[in-house]
Amino acid sequence: xxxxxxxxxxxxxxxxxxxxxxxxxxxxxxxxxxxxxxxxxxxxxxxxxxxxxxxxxxxxxxxxxxxxxxxxxxxxxxxxxxxxxxxxxxxxxxxxxxxxxxxxxxxxxxxxxxxxxxxxxxxxxxxxxxxxxxxxxxxxxxxxxxxxxxxxxxxxxxxxx
Amino acid sequence: xxxxxxxxxxxxxxxxxxxxxxxxxxxxxxxxxxxxxxxxxxxxxxxxxxxxxxxxxxxxxxxxxxxxxxxxxxxxxxxxxxxxxxxxxxxxxxxxxxxxxxxxxxxxxxxxxxxxxxxxxxxxxxxxxxxxxxxxxxxxxxxxxxxxxxxxxxxxxxxxxxxxxxxxxxxxxxxxxxxxxxxxxxxxxxxxxxxxxxxxxxxxxxxxxxxxxxxxxxxxxxxx
Ligand code: SF4
Ligand code: SF4
Ligand SMILES: [Fe+2]
Numbered sequence: 001x002x003x004x005x006x007x008x009x010x011x012x013x014x015x016x017x018x019x020x021x022x023x024x025x026x027x028x029x030x031x032x033x034x035x036x037x038x039x040x041x042x043x044x045x046x047x048x049x050x051x052x053x054x055x056x057x058x059x060x061x062x063x064x065x066x067x068x069x070x071x072x073x074x075x076x077x078x079x080x081x082x083x084x085x086x087x088x089x090x091x092x093x094x095x096x097x098x099x100x101x102x103x104x105x106x107x108x109x110x111x112x113x114x115x116x117x118x119x120x121x122x123x124x125x126x127x128x129x130x131x132x133x134x135x136x137x138x139x140x141x142x143x144x145x146x147x148x149x150x151x152x153x154x155x156x157x158x159x160x161x
Numbered sequence: 162x163x164x165x166x167x168x169x170x171x172x173x174x175x176x177x178x179x180x181x182x183x184x185x186x187x188x189x190x191x192x193x194x195x196x197x198x199x200x201x202x203x204x205x206x207x208x209x210x211x212x213x214x215x216x217x218x219x220x221x222x223x224x225x226x227x228x229x230x231x232x233x234x235x236x237x238x239x240x241x242x243x244x245x246x247x248x249x250x251x252x253x254x255x256x257x258x259x260x261x262x263x264x265x266x267x268x269x270x271x272x273x274x275x276x277x278x279x280x281x282x283x284x285x286x287x288x289x290x291x292x293x294x295x296x297x298x299x300x301x302x303x304x305x306x307x308x309x310x311x312x313x314x315x316x317x318x319x320x321x322x323x324x325x326x327x328x329x330x331x332x333x334x335x336x337x338x339x340x341x342x343x344x345x346x347x348x349x350x351x352x353x354x355x356x357x358x359x360x361x362x363x364x365x366x367x368x369x370x371x372x373x374x375x376x377x378x379x380x381x382x383x384x385x
Pocket of ligand 1: 013048053
């Protein structure tokens with residue numbers, strides 16, 4: 001487990017700095033240094049007056065397996081929702097007024113959130129899960145268009161361990 | 162006097178109480194509420210309301226089987242799917258406070274979004290959405306219920322409600338054009354995708370109940 005700080009809740013009281021035995025909470029970027037945080041410690045979590053720090057696991061259990069019936073139905077929804085997003089892309093490209101542009105952009109954002117949510121419940125809840133790894137590996141194993149950020153995928157696989 | 166419930170956000174229209182703040186006096190029967198009245202909480206139109214304890218005047222169509230086969234694999238569809246898979250994983254690592262990984266997944270998502278080709282127009286989107294609401298959502302609900310998949314049911318619940326709002330907005334836009342949204346801004350809930358049209362995002366999302374700060378405002382000068 002490592003400590004993470006929700007910057008939105010942090011009120012900069014700095015009690016976490018005072019209690020941390022290793023100085024892990026003292027960083028410039030507002031985050032807690034995962035390399036210095038001790039697995040068994042939770043001093044800053046309890047000391048923070050704003051409830052801004054929690055300990056999150058480094059390893060997660062696998063997502064509940066998805067059954068074929070649900071997966072297939074979710075898949076059909078995903079295809080349809082993404083086809084709608086492509087329509088929004090086309091409307092965005094053609095937009096002439098500010099309202100047309102904003103409406104297309106709002107629809108695109110909204111459709112993407114819905115599509116992501118379908119994917120999340122189709123086995124892609126966690127990047128640490130098998131489906132996410134298989135997704136990244138399949139990108140490396142198949143031919144990709146020019147400009148494909150291969151190093152990004154390789155780094156992700158390395159970071160996921 | 163009866164009560165009609167908004168199927169998107171759960172707001173009650175009580176005929177006895179009316180909606181005086183929006184010009185509907187107490188005692189106004191449902192059929193006398195003007196067709197352009199919308200839910201004061203989430204903006205859904207009258208067709209999204211159901212009579213409490215029964216269906217509204219328009220019975221929902223019987224769920225048709227989801228269209229068989231793949232939805233015409235056009236060029237660029239695969240790239241969209243890869244993009245959405247990557248952007249979803251970007252959100253997942255963000256929740257785990259791993260900013261570095263989030264940037265990498267976002268880079269991947271943007272790359273594939275650029276590879277997908279735009280296709281269709283608002284009519285295409287409205288037609289597909291209509292099929293979703295009539296067929297694909299009911300079919301997916303049935304499958305998820307049969308599998309006891311609570312996560313999928315949660316996502317379907319949000320997605321269907323958001324779909325109703327999207328369908329409403331497309332309908333309004335089709336009818337009135339830009340005038341439909343004159344003087345308003347668009348706010349999109351980053352958790353469920355709900356779109357609010359107005360001056361200020363609601364205090365909590367009518368669909369998924371996250372607080373206001375999770376709404377993204379689509380800016381005036383926004384560009385592609
Ligand atoms: S103790 Fe909590 S509120 Fe104070 S600086 Fe640390 S995280 Fe922020
Ligand atoms: S959990 Fe302990 S070691 Fe880790 S940051 Fe908090 S106080 Fe420091
Ligand atoms: Fe929401």
